[in-house]
Amino acid sequence: MTETELLALLRELDDPERLEWPLNYDRTAASLSFGGLVRRLETDFRTQCEFEQDTQDSSEYGRVRVPAEATICGTRIVVCVSKFGSLAEVCADNPGAFLGTEEAREEGALDLADLATVERALAELGYVSVPEELLESDYEGPSALEHFAARPTWWTRFFGSM
Template sequence: MTSRCGWNWPERGRGRVDDPAEALREADRLAGPDHLEFPGTFDLPRERSHLSALVERLNSEFSCRCQVSEGIQDASFLATVGIPAAATQASEGIAIRLSNFGGLAVVAAEGFGIYDDLDEAQAHGALTEADRRKAECAVTELGYVPIPEPLLHRPYDGVTGLPSFYPHETVTWWTRFFDYL
C-alpha cells in the first residue's frame, strides 16, 4: 500500500509493509501470547527517542508545540501526540497514538473514533488534504506503520488470551495495540 508521501509504508526493522492488517497480525504473532503491554524486545529509551523525533517533526511541520501524553501504564500504547486545532487548516486537532508493538501508529482527526477514517474526516471538513499529508508523512518517514482505524475496530482474534480478561466486552485490535488494559 502506498502512503500519501508517495512510497511504501515501512515497518521499523522489517522493510516495507504492503498490508496494514498483516502488520497487526505479525506484531501480535511476534509478541506471542504472554506479552500484552509490550513485547519482550521493547526498548523504552529507543521508543522514547523515536517519539521525540516524531514530536519535533510535527512541531516543525505544523509550526506549533504538540501536546504529548506519555508515561502511560497498564496499556498497549506508548504515547498520544496531539496537534492543536489552532495549528491545523481545518481548525480541528489531530491525534496520533503510538503502539508499544511493531512501530504501529494510528492518526485521527479531532480524536479517536470520532470518524470512521481519515477520508470521512476530510469529507466532513475536519481534516484537510495538506494536514493529512503532513501528519501521515511524518509518521511514515520516521518508520511507523499507520494503521487505518477501521481495521482496529474489528474483533480481536489473535494469539493472546486478551478476550478472557473482558468476558462482557468485545475486544478489538484497538484494545490489543492502542488502549489501556
C-alpha cells in the first residue's frame, strides 16, 4: 500500500468511541492470528521467539521478538500487532530505537532479507504492515487529544496506551 492508502486506512479504522479495540473485536480470532504469526516467524528464522499478547489497557494486541542471534545483522526484530484491522509494525531492536526500518538498514542494524522475511509473513497471514516512520507522524484523527499521554502520533493511537 502507498502512504496515502495507509493513512486512509488508519483514518478509516479510527473510532473515537473505541480507543482500546474496535467495535467487532474478536479476542479469540486475534489470538489465533497472532499464534500463527509467532509460529511462522519461529519457522522462518529457525528459532524460538519471545512474545507477549493480549496487552491490557493498550490498543496493541501483542509483540513478537525475533532474537538477535537469529538475524543477519545481530539485532533483534520486534513485530508489534494492533487490535485494530490487523495492523502491524516491524522495528529493529524496539519501537523508537531507530527512526524506522530505513534508518536501521542504513546503520547496519537490519538486513533487507530479514525484513523481507518478516514482511512476507505478515502479508501472507493477512496483516497490514505500516512503516514506523508513518506511525510516528502527527496524529490527525477524530479522537480527542486529551486521550494521548504524550505527543499524539498514529503509533500511540493504534499501538500505545490511551
